[in-house]
Amino acid sequence: MERVPSGMLGSFPTAIAVCKKNQCRLSETQFKIFLDNFGNKPGPFPLLVLVKTYLETALLVLASALLCVSTVQNSPGAETTVQVGPGFTDTFSPATVSIAVNDSVIWDWQGTFHSSTSGQPGTPDGLWDSTVITSTPHFFTNKFTTAGVFPYFCQYHYFYGMVGEVDVAGTAALPPTVVITAPADGSVFSAPANISIQAGITNGSGTVTNVQFLVNNNLVANKNSGPFSANTNNLVAGTYTLTAIAQDDGGLSATNSVSISVVTPAAVSFMNSSRPSGSHFQFAYSADIGLNYVVQRSTDFMNWIPIFTNKAASNPVLFDDPNATNGSGYYRVGRMPNP
16 A cells, blocks of 8 residues: 655545555555545545546546647647758758748758858848857757748858748738839929829739829829839929829739929020130030930031930039040030930
8 A cells, every 4th residue: 555645636635545456455444544544534435436536537637738748739830941051052952931920940051151140141130040050960940920021141151142031921911012113203304294104013912903093192094904004194393293002802902102393494505615625625504403415516517416415413514525626516405305
């Protein structure tokens, strides 16, 4: 007969008689006395029932423990392995992996003097860093708890192309992206202006089915398929906001805007001409900042050759011709059409 330590079975009696094989020789009266010695109330308690209760309780505790272990083991996400520097190469294999939120990536070093460092090549972003590993075997694990695209690189060999990417797909749908590719933000046009608005589209989780084009919040076009562009004509002098709104078949949308200016162009005039040397001839001309101009030269007033084009960054614009030899020459400046 053995005593089971106090607290072993939780809320059950603090002392229990356990019957070893071929050693149960207590009568019911003796068993009552045994329990009394451990602080239990006297009373008949068949030994068979006690042993059965103990065994059932032990099995219940064991089953609960197994259930707990099973639950813990099933909670983590999946694991994906990336080899680092396999076969004496400066590569990650595979270079790109696709996982789900709460999955982990395990980097397994096959070669030395490599790292797994998050961020664009040469620019760590601090999400993870294995540091440079100088011996093998070595493993480094990072768990990804949010959706997104996570680039990474080797600190020593990214300039040899040792870069990788972890694509983490989340449950949330991704919206599209839209970028106005023309005209550029801050562009200047001469009035009256006819402008082509062009937009670049990238699908998210869905497919873009509609792009709206607005000028100062006024709808000018509605396109259901690419190429996504629109024209706005006869804009007078002023400041305008051009907007593109892309919407996909899942109801998600994206917006991008640029600002442009339209000016009433001033007439071009010449000023301050000079010849600083035998081969140079200089003059200044008036211009509207942001508009494009061309300088042409001729020797006979009939055949004009373009020798200089520029977008005016100041008013006036100083021009220098370093090839003005001693022969006769004539110059003219013209404002170029809107792009």
